[in-house]
Amino acid sequence: MPLVTTTEMFKKAHEGKYAIGAFNVNNMEIIQGIVDAAKEEQSPLILQVSAGARKYAKGIYLKKLVEAAIEDTDLPIALHLDHGEDFEICKECIDAGFTSVMIDGSKYSFEENVALTKQVVEYAHARGVVVEAELGKLAGVEDDISVAEEDAIYTDPDEAIEFVKRTGCDSLAIAIGTSHGAYKFKGEPKLRYDILEKIQTALPGYPIVLHGASTVLPEFVELCNKYGGDLSGAKGVPEDMLRKAATMGVSKINIDTDLRLAMTAKIRQHFVENPADFDPRKYLGPARDAIKEMVRRKIKDVLGSDNKL
């Protein structure tokens, strides 16, 4: 099976009131852990590559690994560019065979964001590639840029509706209270479901994307802290809040931090318990297993994308 786009996935997800997990990938072990989980749970999948991941691993390595994963599992997998910051990076990924790209013009004015997104949509659609855009501003850390919680800007539903109509983008990432990284809320977690509801009422069935949607699972935070880390104050989006969003038109849920925490917790644990070890397979293996179990649980209990092939 070749790489797929997200069109069919999102249509089915919306009808079935579940979401597709979009997991950030940076190396082979992360890809294998995610894909093995999806295979066991019979779930469609989006694997996404950030600019940082492309720089770290080289895009071509990640693409070939994802192609190997498809050959190994026969799963429908979309390969997506996460947070493309300009037309050039989107074009490069489209030309390299990605089936989906994100143009993140959220830092620009509304009109500039519309113009940039339209340019990417035109290029992508002519080549059968789908486009995610973003409106509003999430708090948190992303590609070394930090946005404070008080500087985050919720998406304006009326603007979102106009934005989708004018740009023709295939899905829209909105800011309703989630944020990137491990420190998402200072106080109680809160999501603005009312924004989601307004957009869905005006654009029924339109795929909404939630970035910054890791739960920051306590088991991995505790393990990191127990084995020499310091993640005090870490807080993510509770699983029941994500479940609710998935039933309200959120078709894509982005997860990176939970993968990082699972991997790091297991590696920390390994070295404290086995200080003399120096075989990478001995610590990357358990890290991969932890990712697999974590993703399996997310697919079943949070995303609801199990048995949806």
Ligand code: G3H
């Ligand atoms: O939203 C950003 C993702 O977590 C990717 O992070 O840019 O450090 O690879 P990165």
Ligand code: 13P
């Ligand atoms: P988290 O930091 O919550 O995992 O979000 C990842 C993300 O939005 C990638 O684009």
Ligand code: ZN
């Ligand atoms: Zn993001």
